[in-house]
Amino acid sequence: MRNFSVLDLRTKGFYPPPFSVRDRMAERFDAIVVGAGPAGSAAALTLARRGFSTLLVERGRAPGAKNMFGGRIYAWPLAGLVPDWRKDCPVERAVTRETLAFLTEDTSLALTFDSPQTLQDAGASFTAIRATFDAWLAKKAEAAGATLIAGIRVDDLWREDGRVRGVVAAGGDRVASDLVVIAEGAASVLVRKAGLKADLEPREVSVGVKETIELASETIQERFGVGEGEGAAHVYAGQASMGLRGGGFLYTNRSSVSLGLVVSSEDLSLRKISIEELQTKFRLHPAVQKLIKGGKVVEYSAHLVPELGAGMSPRLTADGVIVAGDAAGFLINNGYTFRGVDLAIASGIAAGEAAEAARSAGGMSASNLKVYEDFLRSRNVTTDLERFSRTPLYLKNARLFDLYPRLLIEIAERMYRVDGTGQSRLLEAVLRETKSADVPKLRLLLDLLAGARSM
Amino acid sequence: MSSAPPVRQSTKPLRIVACIKQVPKAEELQVDPKTQTLKRVGVPSEINPPDANALEIALSLKDRHGAEVTVLSMGPTSFDEALERAVAMGADRAVLLTDRILGGSDTVPTAYALSETITHLGGYDLILCGEETTDASTGHVGPGIAGHLGIPQITYVSELLLEDGGVRARRTAEDGTEWWRARMPCLATVNFGCNSPRDPSLTGKIRVKRGGLVTHRSCADVGIDPTKVGLLNSPTIVAKVDTVRLPSRTGKVFRGDPKEAVRQLLEALRADRVILP
Numbered sequence: 106m107r108n109f110s111v112l113d114l115r116t117k118g119f120y121p122p123p124f125s126v127r128d129r130m131a132e133r134f135d136a137i138v139v140g141a142g143p144a145g146s147a148a149a150l151t152l153a154r155r156g157f158s159t160l161l162v163e164r165g166r167a168p169g170a171k172n173m174f175g176g177r178i179y180a181w182p183l184a185g186l187v188p189d190w191r192k193d194c195p196v197e198r199a200v201t202r203e204t205l206a207f208l209t210e211d212t213s214l215a216l217t218f219d220s221p222q223t224l225q226d227a228g229a230s231f232t233a234i235r236a237t238f239d240a241w242l243a244k245k246a247e248a249a250g251a252t253l254i255a256g257i258r259v260d261d262l263w264r265e266d267g268r269v270r271g272v273v274a275a276g277g278d279r280v281a282s283d284l285v286v287i288a289e290g291a292a293s294v295l296v297r298k299a300g301l302k303a304d305l306e307p308r309e310v311s312v313g314v315k316e317t318i319e320l321a322s323e324t325i326q327e328r329f330g331v332g333e334g335e336g337a338a339h340v341y342a343g344q345a346s347m348g349l350r351g352g353g354f355l356y357t358n359r360s361s362v363s364l365g366l367v368v369s370s371e372d373l374s375l376r377k378i379s380i381e382e383l384q385t386k387f388r389l390h391p392a393v394q395k396l397i398k399g400g401k402v403v404e405y406s407a408h409l410v411p412e413l414g415a416g417m418s419p420r421l422t423a424d425g426v427i428v429a430g431d432a433a434g435f436l437i438n439n440g441y442t443f444r445g446v447d448l449a450i451a452s453g454i455a456a457g458e459a460a461e462a463a464r465s466a467g468g469m470s471a472s473n474l475k476v477y478e479d480f481l482r483s484r485n486v487t488t489d490l491e492r493f494s495r496t497p498l499y500l501k502n503a504r505l506f507d508l509y510p511r512l513l514i515e516i517a518e519r520m521y522r523v524d525g526t527g528q529s530r531l532l533e534a535v536l537r538e539t540k541s542a543d544v545p546k547l548r549l550l551l552d553l554l555a556g557a558r559s560m
Numbered sequence: 561m562s563s564a565p566p567v568r569q570s571t572k573p574l575r576i577v578a579c580i581k582q583v584p585k586a587e588e589l590q591v592d593p594k595t596q597t598l599k600r601v602g603v604p605s606e607i608n609p610p611d612a613n614a615l616e617i618a619l620s621l622k623d624r625h626g627a628e629v630t631v632l633s634m635g636p637t638s639f640d641e642a643l644e645r646a647v648a649m650g651a652d653r654a655v656l657l658t659d660r661i662l663g664g665s666d667t668v669p670t671a672y673a674l675s676e677t678i679t680h681l682g683g684y685d686l687i688l689c690g691e692e693t694t695d696a697s698t699g700h701v702g703p704g705i706a707g708h709l710g711i712p713q714i715t716y717v718s719e720l721l722l723e724d725g726g727v728r729a730r731r732t733a734e735d736g737t738e739w740w741r742a743r744m745p746c747l748a749t750v751n752f753g754c755n756s757p758r759d760p761s762l763t764g765k766i767r768v769k770r771g772g773l774v775t776h777r778s779c780a781d782v783g784i785d786p787t788k789v790g791l792l793n794s795p796t797i798v799a800k801v802d803t804v805r806l807p808s809r810t811g812k813v814f815r816g817d818p819k820e821a822v823r824q825l826l827e828a829l830r831a832d833r834v835i836l837p
Contacts, residue, residue: 162762252769254765256765257760259762272762278761278763280763
């Protein structure tokens with residue numbers, strides 16, 4: 106065993122001089138995807154299928170561990186990515202009932218749309234839990250050949266001579282690649298380090314909070330009037346956000362509901378209201394209480410939500426770089442639907458397609474990657490974003506969140522109230538309320554027009 | 561010195577073996593109230609913290625001088641998790657000695673089996689172990705390995721330097737620290753908390769994913785004598801484990817006039833001899 110002599114070691118310079126272990130062990134891939142959320146996993150899956158050696162790096166201890174969203178996913182882009190997704194996708198409930206509700210302090214006015222569509226529909230949507238959904242999609246990427254590494258933070262792009270050569274991970278560890286797909290989410294550090302976007306401004310982001318409240322699945326089916334496997338999606342305006350720009354949501358999972366708010370961070374700081382306070386008031390609103398009564402809050406989460414709108418998005422490509430998902434500001438909040446995950450998945454697919462096209466065109470230069478924008482358009486990501494691009498501005502109109510919900514409810518109250526003092530006809534009710542409300546008719550008309558146009 | 565073995569090539573790096581154990585996470589330790597033994601199933605686990613300190617010494621020697629670090633453990637295949645983490649931190653390879661006949665081994669067979677495995681693996685210059693494990697706290701295994709191999713050992717080491725074919729190590733003693741020298745090959749057991757073990761790196765995790773760096777050995781592979789291991793060949797038995805139950809705390813809020821409340825609080829603290837009159 107002691108197969109060498111101590112004397113040998115005495116020779117000066119026995120031990121090799123210090124050298125960089127990192128250089129010796131340098132790893133390289135064709136593409137590195139940063140973030141194993143829906144955008145990142147969709148990009149990694151698409152890239153791996155197209156023959157790219159792909160590294161998918163996730164900061165959380167597992168995909169989905171750090172992610173947050175309202176709770177609902179529009180399924181359309183999944184069909185192209187995982188054709189048999191219905192077989193094992195961790196769906197909580199298929200959404201069959203949509204409700205838009207306006208709240209005042211103690212009343213609510215709701216519009217409900219029953220659409221008994223199943224998951225088989227092209228327009229299907231479902232509720233999901235990110236810890237399981239993201240893990241599922243990341244697994245598909247792994248099955249396609251991508252290398253998934255979780256629990257590692259990527260600190261920077263590895264740049265040399267103005268070119269991106271890979272990523273720099275925590276501890277200064279470098280891994281090389283021709284392409285980096287940034288799919289880091291709303292608070293992406295890399296888009297800023299890549300010089301694709303300046304620091305986030307408060308007006309560009311909202312704050313999202315969500316409570317997961319446990320309820321028996323029979324209770325959910327009873328209270329929301331849905332069958333087994335069916336679910337409800339509620340969007341709340343008005344007092345839900347105490348008149349601040351934003352709104353509330355409630356989605357039913359199998360045996361829990363996701364209840365939360367998305368509120369302008371600018372308004373929160375201007376009005377000095379804490380989001381916890383808003384969420385508590387919202388949870389205690391009678392219209393919400395009756396749905397969640399007896400439930401137990403088992404999880405609380407908060408996250409930034411990009412409110413960039415198409416006009417303020419970061420640049421989407423650079424030499425060796427593509428930006429996808431929330432990091433690119435791909436989120437639509439038009440007042441009655443919140444869309445993020447579907448756009449993320451579609452943009453991830455587009456990123457993979459763009460990489461393949463760029464490879465055929467000779468490399469991952471910015472000019473070759475520009476084709477990403479065409480793929481985004483053909484997948485209706487940017488087209489939808491542009492269509493609703495006025496929405497963020499329209500939603501900036503505070504009257505929409507405060508005055509108009511109150512107005513609508515007062516009209517409803519006049520219509521339905523019979524107390525012997527004389528009932529109003531609909532038109533009378535509308536005219537009387539708009540007159541007494543402190544808003545000029547012209548202003549109201551313009552707002553309505555702006556709203557109709559953007560929605 | 562005609563009898564000296566052939567001179568090693570100077571490019572051949574130092575060979576370090578770091579012995580680690582996977583233990584239930586310290587903050588999640590639970591004693592089964594029925595069996596009075598540690599719960600090991602369904603509890604999050606980690607590299608035994610002193611072993612992680614030993615591994616960190618091995619890896620920083622590798623950073624400074626270049627070394628080949630082999631991580632060794634003995635236990636069920638669930639220990640792969642700790643071994644993979646060790647490779648992701650920067651170890652070159654990891655070996656798990658795993659065999660049913662090892663079940664129930666106490667520190668005597670364990671030290672024997674590990675020393676046989678180290679011999680089986682080939683040459684070594686330095687063996688590093690944690691001072692003890694957080695789940696058994698005997699501190700036997702490291703010295704036991706050194707005994708079986710017949711090599712010098714330095715225990716309770718918090719710093720280790722290479723010099724002239726040997727090591728110089730700072731040893732924690734009851735009343736201060738001592739500096740010891742030993743020629744290599746030798747063994748050191750490392751103090752808990754003497755350094756901060758690095759996190760796994762991206763490159764390290766990729767190497768683990770690529771596979772082949774964590775391998776298993778059975779007793780037969782190594783040539784371990786089955787009559788020297790296992791529960792029956794372990795001289796110690798756990799006779800009884802007592803759990804200490806902390807007295808429950810009661811809170812008391814002193815209300816009313818602040819001056820009066822503070823006076824009452826002080827009185828109560830004096831009565832309980834928390835403060836002196």
